[in-house]
Amino acid sequence: MYTVRQLRNALRLCITPALNWRFHHVTPQFVEDLRSVVGDSNVSTAMTVREHHGRDESMHSCQPPDVVVWPQNVEQVSRMANLCFTHNVAIIPFGTGTGLEGGVNALKGGVCFNMTNMDKVLNVNTEDFHVTVEPGVTRKSLNTYLRDSGLWFPVDPGADASLCGMAATSASGTNAVRYGTMRDNVINLEVVLSDGRVLDTAGKDRRFRKTSAGYNLTNLFVGSEGTLGIITRATLRLYGVPEATVAAVCAFPNIQAAVDSTVQILQCGIPIARIEFLDDVMVNACNKFNGLNYSILPTLFLEFHGTEAAVKEQLKQTGEIIQLNGGSDFTWAREQEERNRLWTARHNAFYAALALRPGCQAYSTDVCVPISQLPRIIVDTKEDLLQSRLTGPIAGHVGDGNFHCIMVLDLNDKAEVHKVKEFTDRLARRALSLNGTCTGEHGIGIGKRKLLREEVGEVGIDVMKQIKATLDPKNLMNPGKVI
Structure with a gap:
């Protein structure tokens, strides 16, 4: 019989090659290979374009990719993913750049796949209450498209985010208390894996309301933050517009x-x-x-x-x-x-919080706790803010136990940055101590990896790494995020 420690060590040895895989730099020939797939106009190495794709709405500093591509269809995504796999080049999916945890920062350089040109609503079924969309479709554009159908898609994180990006981060929002989060509303996903293979998580064109067939691959990719594959199509639940x-x-x-x-x-x-x-x-x-x-x-x-x-x-x-x-x-x-x-x-x-201190940066952190613990954690957090003398207005989707502190700070003031980091860590650990989570909807990204380990434990992290190593053996998919 093996001890738990021996099993953990064996697992880590299995995973190490994937986590330590050596990334290769993007060469001029590799860029030409990308152009041969999507055309000259859909590839850019311009620094301004790369910098635009090297950060989101978070406070994490810009880390640009080596090249940005705009695929037009899943076949092009598959071919370019295979090129990256062959040449050991990192892949970073990009939707609208509205994330809040550095999820699009290119920590290892590589190729940014901007998915906005794949923007078709492919199928609306009013009888079965579902829709299939490409990754460039945003929640506002979908609801505009549905305007005369009597149906709508209610998950609303505030920003006009892309729906596949919302699936990748398991987004939530103001309507979650009644309609649920993205995890509750995604029926099926088409995903391009790191080696270019195309996976339909619930089976090709399946759109059932429930299933007990096999592992739940759909929810494996919901919330994976681009670390397991590139979502190229999503089938979503719709609801009747209320009277x-x-x-x-x-x-x-x-x-x-x-x-x-x-x-x-x-x-x-x-x-x-x-x-x-x-x-x-x-x-x-x-x-x-x-x-x-x-x-x-x-x-x-x-x-x-x-x-x-x-x-x-x-x-x-x-x-x-x-x-x-x-x-x-x-x-x-x-x-x-x-x-x-x-x-x-x-x-x-x-943006209202940001305007309280012109010239400063805002960092929105979020936690989620059981609703019975909401009064305690919000009162304690408010007291912590006052004692710390930090600017951090509180807003939240309290109907599902989720709230945000929008920290406004001067990034040039190292002492203040350190103070904010200490406060946000205390907030997350306060939520964990109340049987909550360190993030209700923003995701882990770059900044909450240590907190994720505290939340799910060593065995949980080891299993996540094993899944990652199986689906992405070279660690090319959005490396450095989540785990």
Whole structure:
């Protein structure tokens, strides 16, 4: 019999060759080989283009790829992936660059696959409530396409991210409390593996609502952050557009009252569609940035979906809970234009926070805990921010236990950068101590690899490395991320 330690060591020996594989530099001949696949106009080695593709919305410094390519179809992706595999060149998938954990930074150089030219909606099935899209389709463009169908795709991370990029990071957003995250809404994926093979994770053209057939390969790739393959097609769940939609805003005397209301609304089984929390600092920033005049207090933004009668009942029940917790009367937004204005303010929270300190950089970190632990962690985090004298407005999808601190800092101030790093690590470990996760939707990317190890343990990391080594034996797919 082997001990656990012996098994771990044996596993590490199996994985080491993949993790230590030597990357080769991109040569002029290799660039010409890429051009022969996609054409001259779809390959660029210009520094400005490479730098644009070498960073996302995070605070991680730019690390550009050696070359950027724009494939037009899955066959081209497959051929170029095989070229990279043959020549030991790293591959970095790129969607819209709206990630928040350095997921597109080219740590080992290599080829950036910009997927935006593959932007077709391939199939909408209104009877089965599903759609198949290419990786260049964004959530806003999909819902515009669906406008007259009576259907919509509800996962809304705020940014107009690409849907396949959202699948790669297991994105979430304001509607997750009712409609779930990307992990709940992806039916099938077409993925190009590191050696160019094309995998359909649920079988070619399968689009069932449920299955018990074999391993769940689809969810293996959802949240893999480009480290296991390039997603070139996604089949997604759709939902009927609700008959009635009403949004509301209410303020509270303190954070505890606002978050207690959230927990009680969920415990009562009210099928609320959105419930978003903003602390007083975030409300003040949104007021200034968007020209609003909400009370500068801890605030909930809510939205209700359903029939007219159902929405009326939801509003009544929610209003009673809010009053019991000392909340203000609702400010209503019934018309589409009013609701758009309200949710635009929420989605602009990142830029509103950034405007609090012009010339500084913002870093949005997120954690997720069981909803019963929300009051405790948000109150403790607010106290930590005040004691640390850091600028970090809080906003979050509290309906599913997920919230963000948008840290605004001067990257030239090394002491402040260090302080922010210490704070965000404390926040993540506070979430872990409450049986939560170090990231609810942003992903691991570059900065949270150590925290992932603390979250899933050594055996969990070893198994992830074994999966990685099997699917990507040369460690070419987005190397340096996640594990």
